[in-house]
Amino acid sequence: MISFFAALFFVSCGKDEDKQKPDINPAEGLIKIQEFADDFYTVTAYNESGKWQIGYTKVYFTVQDKDGNFIDNATLSAFPEMNMGTMKHSTPRSEITKVSGKPLFEANYAFLMAGEWDYTVSYYVSRYDGGFNPAVVIFQPLPAAKIDVQKAYRPDGVTERKVISSVKAIDGSDKRYVVALVEPQKPKAGINDITAYIYERIDGNTYTPVENFRLKLDPRMPAMENHSSPNNEDLTWNATEKAYKGKANFSMTGYWVLNLILQNADGTVLYGNPVTEEIEQSSLYFEVEF
Amino acid sequence: MRSIKPIILSLFIGILPLQAQEEEAIALSEIVISTKAGIDRNQLAKPNGTLDEYLSEKIDMVKRGNYAWEPSINNMTSERISVTIDGMKIFNACTDRMDPVTSYVETVNLSKAVICSGFDGSDPNASNCIGGSLDLKLNKAGFCQDGFSANANAGYENNGNLWIYGADAAYASPQFYVNSGIFHRSSGNYYAGGGKEVPFSQFTKNNVFANLGYLPKTGKALEGSFIYDRADNVGYPALAMDVRKAEGLITSLAYTAENPLPYFYKWENKIYYNNIVHIMDDTHRPDVPVRMDMPGKSRTGGFYSTLHGRNGKHRYSFNFDGYYNQSYAEMTMYPRNSGELPMFMLTWGDIRTANSGLFGVDEWRITENHSVRLSGKLSLQRAGVQSRFGWETLQGYYPDMERFDNRLTGNLSARYTFRKDAWETAAGAGYGNRAPSVSEAYGFYLFNTFDSYDYIGNPHLKNESSTSGDVLLKYRKGSFEAKAEVSYFYFHNYIIGKPAADLYRMTIGASGVKVYQNLPNASLWNSSVSAKYGFLEYFTLSGKATYARGRDNAGGNLPLIAPLSYNASLSFSRNRFYAEAGIAGAARQTDFSPEYGEDETPRYLIANLSAGYSFKVGKFIFNLKSGVENLFDKQYSTYSDWNNIPRKGRNVFINLGINF
Numbered sequence: 001m002i003s004f005f006a007a008l009f010f011v012s013c014g015k016d017e018d019k020q021k022p023d024i025n026p027a028e029g030l031i032k033i034q035e036f037a038d039d040f041y042t043v044t045a046y047n048e049s050g051k052w053q054i055g056y057t058k059v060y061f062t063v064q065d066k067d068g069n070f071i072d073n074a075t076l077s078a079f080p081e082m083n084m085g086t087m088k089h090s091t092p093r094s095e096i097t098k099v100s101g102k103p104l105f106e107a108n109y110a111f112l113m114a115g116e117w118d119y120t121v122s123y124y125v126s127r128y129d130g131g132f133n134p135a136v137v138i139f140q141p142l143p144a145a146k147i148d149v150q151k152a153y154r155p156d157g158v159t160e161r162k163v164i165s166s167v168k169a170i171d172g173s174d175k176r177y178v179v180a181l182v183e184p185q186k187p188k189a190g191i192n193d194i195t196a197y198i199y200e201r202i203d204g205n206t207y208t209p210v211e212n213f214r215l216k217l218d219p220r221m222p223a224m225e226n227h228s229s230p231n232n233e234d235l236t237w238n239a240t241e242k243a244y245k246g247k248a249n250f251s252m253t254g255y256w257v258l259n260l261i262l263q264n265a266d267g268t269v270l271y272g273n274p275v276t277e278e279i280e281q282s283s284l285y286f287e288v289e290f
Numbered sequence: 291m292r293s294i295k296p297i298i299l300s301l302f303i304g305i306l307p308l309q310a311q312e313e314e315a316i317a318l319s320e321i322v323i324s325t326k327a328g329i330d331r332n333q334l335a336k337p338n339g340t341l342d343e344y345l346s347e348k349i350d351m352v353k354r355g356n357y358a359w360e361p362s363i364n365n366m367t368s369e370r371i372s373v374t375i376d377g378m379k380i381f382n383a384c385t386d387r388m389d390p391v392t393s394y395v396e397t398v399n400l401s402k403a404v405i406c407s408g409f410d411g412s413d414p415n416a417s418n419c420i421g422g423s424l425d426l427k428l429n430k431a432g433f434c435q436d437g438f439s440a441n442a443n444a445g446y447e448n449n450g451n452l453w454i455y456g457a458d459a460a461y462a463s464p465q466f467y468v469n470s471g472i473f474h475r476s477s478g479n480y481y482a483g484g485g486k487e488v489p490f491s492q493f494t495k496n497n498v499f500a501n502l503g504y505l506p507k508t509g510k511a512l513e514g515s516f517i518y519d520r521a522d523n524v525g526y527p528a529l530a531m532d533v534r535k536a537e538g539l540i541t542s543l544a545y546t547a548e549n550p551l552p553y554f555y556k557w558e559n560k561i562y563y564n565n566i567v568h569i570m571d572d573t574h575r576p577d578v579p580v581r582m583d584m585p586g587k588s589r590t591g592g593f594y595s596t597l598h599g600r601n602g603k604h605r606y607s608f609n610f611d612g613y614y615n616q617s618y619a620e621m622t623m624y625p626r627n628s629g630e631l632p633m634f635m636l637t638w639g640d641i642r643t644a645n646s647g648l649f650g651v652d653e654w655r656i657t658e659n660h661s662v663r664l665s666g667k668l669s670l671q672r673a674g675v676q677s678r679f680g681w682e683t684l685q686g687y688y689p690d691m692e693r694f695d696n697r698l699t700g701n702l703s704a705r706y707t708f709r710k711d712a713w714e715t716a717a718g719a720g721y722g723n724r725a726p727s728v729s730e731a732y733g734f735y736l737f738n739t740f741d742s743y744d745y746i747g748n749p750h751l752k753n754e755s756s757t758s759g760d761v762l763l764k765y766r767k768g769s770f771e772a773k774a775e776v777s778y779f780y781f782h783n784y785i786i787g788k789p790a791a792d793l794y795r796m797t798i799g800a801s802g803v804k805v806y807q808n809l810p811n812a813s814l815w816n817s818s819v820s821a822k823y824g825f826l827e828y829f830t831l832s833g834k835a836t837y838a839r840g841r842d843n844a845g846g847n848l849p850l851i852a853p854l855s856y857n858a859s860l861s862f863s864r865n866r867f868y869a870e871a872g873i874a875g876a877a878r879q880t881d882f883s884p885e886y887g888e889d890e891t892p893r894y895l896i897a898n899l900s901a902g903y904s905f906k907v908g909k910f911i912f913n914l915k916s917g918v919e920n921l922f923d924k925q926y927s928t929y930s931d932w933n934n935i936p937r938k939g940r941n942v943f944i945n946l947g948i949n950f
Contacts (some may be wrong), residue, residue, distance in 0.1 A: 132455075254633030
């Protein structure tokens with residue numbers, strides 16, 4: 001009743017659209033993963049699988065007040081941390097940004113490992129009169145929570161699937177990189193767009209996307225004597241999408257290994273090796289099965 | 291290769307009176323509906339030895355196993371020749387070419403085969419053919435006074451323990467006819483010369499057919515035909531797979547009218563539908579790298595309408611035909627790691643072909659000695675990939691391919707014949723082209739055991755064209771007859787698979803991948819001489835030799851070209867007794883093509899003996915036949931045998947037929 005009047009009030013005021021009716025969920029069609037709440041707001045994470053998962057995953061968030069209204073005018077941040085006892089580290093991730101046009105937020109994660117991560121979400125909800133000063137935004141952390149990042153399995157449900165790789169460069173620089181497979185999420189027979197992210201690990205909590213590298217691609221089918229296919233394209237930097245894009249031609253359904261060689265902008269090999277008769281797989285690879 | 295199996299030995303082509311040039315004359319002569327075209331009981335009674343008379347020098351059979359043999363005309367097979375059943379288009383459903391359409395009919399279904407060479411213009415329904423055409427005529431009882439008749443047949447061959455049973459019955463009257471029958475063949479593994487068993491050469495085959503005719507009024511006829519043919523457990527010695535089921539359903543409905551228009555004496559119309567299902571798997575094979583299933587299907591519906599006419603010295607026909615074919619084949623491979631998902635692909639991605647053409651032929655008998663025949667056909671074809679899955683996988687190889695394309699094909703030919711006294715001479719010339727076949731344009735990783743390559747189709751192929759000429763010289767006097775014939779084909783954009791070194795084979799153990807390409811040119815030369823001489827009243831001596839040579843644009847040999855082959859026989863025929871002794875052989879294949887996967891085939895020579903006797907008991911006529919093939923149990927294979935799988939060793943056969 002109160003929310004009804006509140007909604008009526010805001011509608012009658014005409015300008016403010018920071019709250020929406022509770023029955024229109026902007027994350028409609030996605031599956032809820034987890035809720036994080038304090039006494040005022042609830043932040044809910046969604047994605048397509050309903051699970052935190054190893055490797056690349058795109059996660060959406062909604063912010064609701066205690067009446068269930070979806071808050072548009074919020075700012076979110078989150079910090080995942082893996083506590084390994086002797087050391088702690090985070091994982092490659094993007095900032096949480098607003099999806100324009102609806103009270104929905106999005107972020108990319110590239111979880112380096114499965115297991116229980118500490119996960120702290122902070123929020124700031126601006127006053128609906130627009131009167132706050134961004135310079136002094138103080139995020140309110142929600143109570144510390146745990147998230148359970150699932151392993152990626154092949155369709156047999158038993159064997160783990162390689163979707164992310166953390167490597168130490170072999171060019172002598174000792175730099176560390178993380179390569180995460182983004183697409184294809186729904187592979188098909190024929191030519192598939194293939195997308196990956198490459199991050200340089202600055203420290204355990206800082207991973208910066210690198211530009212203008214190259215991932216040489218060689219898809220193979222181990223069950224068929226490691227045969228390959230024509231018209232594959234290496235993954236190169238796409239400045240518009242801020243990701244590495246290439247093409248993989250799957251001549252049939254089944255289990256494919258995407259063998260990769262990571263090169264920097266000069267063409268120096270940073271990791272991975274060519275597939276030969278003797279060496280059937282690169283040390284840097286992803287797996288796709290459909 | 292001429293040692294085609296004797297009549298009763300279940301190779302249907304054997305019992306057909308194959309008469310190339312003679313048949314053309316009949317095809318254009320005064321056939322009216324009331325003329326009985328029906329069952330020729332005598333053909334079954336004909337002794338084995340007359341087979342060579344029936345077989346035109348133009349037809350050859352390429353062997354893929356014990357079971358299905360593929361016809362070859364002028365050293366060209368399915369892509370370059372047209373094979374129709376009573377004018378009906380029918381296409382195989384096996385991507386590995388293990389089921390030539392001739393495997394879906396049986397001897398009992400057919401009365402004769404009409405063979406045309408090159409573009410010689412006598413088969414109005416042939417499409418996309420360059421090498422020639424084969425039209426198998428159904429065995430109809432016909433509108434005649436024969437009344438009721440029946441026939442039963444049983445045969446046995448010791449090599450492979452092959453059994454044949456068949457029975458059919460007919461009722462014919464001037465207004466109505468029906469004939470129907472069943473036929474069964476089954477064989478175990480056969481044994482090559484020397485006694486070595488050829489594993490996976492077994493088969494079982496059953497066939498049911500019915501023909502029906504009704505004459506609602508004089509000069510108007512309605513006819514229907516139906517064939518259901520099913521083979522089970524067919525072994526393919528040359529492959530790592532067998533056929534679980536090969537099924538053909540062939541149906542048609544025809545309306546024929548006499549004298550429909552001035553200057554036209556006959557109008558034939560037919561609609562037809564056939565459905566071929568071919569299911570291959572390897573469940574009976576003990577050890578294979580990857581288990582796989584390969585089902586395929588081919589469905590064709592079509593029509594034709596032909597007007598036959600005559601005016602003065604001209605005899606002419608016009609034909610309008612059309613068909614629509616769906617060819618679909620898939621392959622599922624099961625990885626050794628059973629946790630992995632099966633690998634699936636469409637080897638024919640639901641390929642649709644619509645084709646329609648107009649044909650005309652005129653035979654002008656200028657004088658008693660001179661005649662000229664002109665013919666032409668123009669066809670429009672639209673073909674492409676209906677399945678999105680199939681299209682997308684092909685796009686992985688041809689990113690800019692169109693999903694469907696249109697092609698115009700056709701041919702023109704002229705033939706001049708001169709007959710005087712004992713001499714006959716003829717010369718013909720033609721030009722024509724063909725669209726690529728389903729496999730050539732859209733096939734996806736089709737494994738060919740012959741050269742051990744995976745083949746990928748090429749949607750960008752140009753039409754293949756051929757300019758051809760042939761000369762015939764024949765002399766006949768008394769009981770002596772001699773004939774010499776040569777033909778030459780010069781191809782542009784000859785379609786053939788060429789190795790693509792940058793592509794990975796799919797089939798484990800394959801030598802690589804070939805992609806169909808257009809060779810700028812190629813040529814093919816065929817020649818034959820034959821002679822026959824009757825003497826001492828009851829004896830006939832006959833012999834024949836053929837030689838062919840095919841070359842690609844670089845002067846290299848084309849594959850699957852027969853080496854010098856020959857046969858000879860001496861026969862004795864008196865009253866109801868017949869006996870024959872014959873030899874057949876081929877010289878060493880010197881002009882083989884390593885590039886296309888051929889190795890040298892050694893020469894061979896085999897001997898055959900046969901005898902037949904026909905007798906009557908009351909109303910029943912008995913035909914008894916027996917003989918020995920490959921008398922000396924030679925181990926041999928021919929140039930066309932896949933993987934050099936040896937042919938049958940010594941084989942004793944016996945057959946008994948009863949007619950009344």
